[in-house]
Amino acid sequence: MRRWLTQLRKEQQLTQQQIAEGAHIDRAYYAQIENGTRNPSMAVASQIASFLHINPSLFFTEHLSEPFQTALANSPITLAHCDLSLRYTWMFNPHPDFKMSHILGKRDDELDYNEGTLALMDLKKRVIETKKTQRERIYFPLSDGLLYYDVFAQPLYNQKGEIIGAATASTELPS
Known part of the structure; x- marks a missing residue:
């Protein structure tokens, strides 16, 4: 299901x-x-x-390669895509505070409103506007405390070469 x-x-x-x-x-x-x-x-x-x-790959995430899933499941790494409106279209391995069914189609500020979500939205917006990769350290107040993430963001393009959003890879940093 x-x-x-x-x-x-x-x-x-x-x-x-x-x-x-x-x-x-x-x-x-x-x-x-x-x-x-x-x-x-x-x-x-x-x-x-x-x-x-949404991103069509969502229909096939259960078919991701076993080594990829094994390596990233329960890791401190979250991967995501958003559209030009900064709404999530795909995510892998979100923080336990967030459930996949509640993330898709939403912006960060609709999931939680804090300095971290606003900084993440600003980062993705800059990537989309400049069409250049960006990297930033962002902190988020979450249920297990204040967590810092190294966020790498890059433009996301369709097959025609048109920008359709941003892709992010976020790695939780040790405290």
Whole structure:
């Protein structure tokens, strides 16, 4: 079951029929994709992702290579993509304070409002505007204390070479 997809649909107050129509697929097929009994082709995943403003790779994250998942799971590293509006379209290994189903489609300041989230948003905005990589040390007040992260951000491009957002790799630094 793709709980994140169901949650995202509900948060956007959409029906399965509306998403199916927006993605130009049959509603029953969409329902099977959402409940996990069918996997979409890359073309269909792209159509649904485009309608929902998410990254199509979300449909295939369970198929990431085993070494990649093993190396990064429970590590101090978080990977993410956001669109031009700074809304998350993909994330891997978020801090335990955040649940994937609540992150997608949201901006940092909608998840938590503090100096760290504002600094992260500013960093991503600069990367998108300048189309240049940036690196910054940012601190966040989280449930386990004040955590510092080394955040590397770079522009995210589509296949046509157009900027569509920013990608970040954040590494928690030792206290």
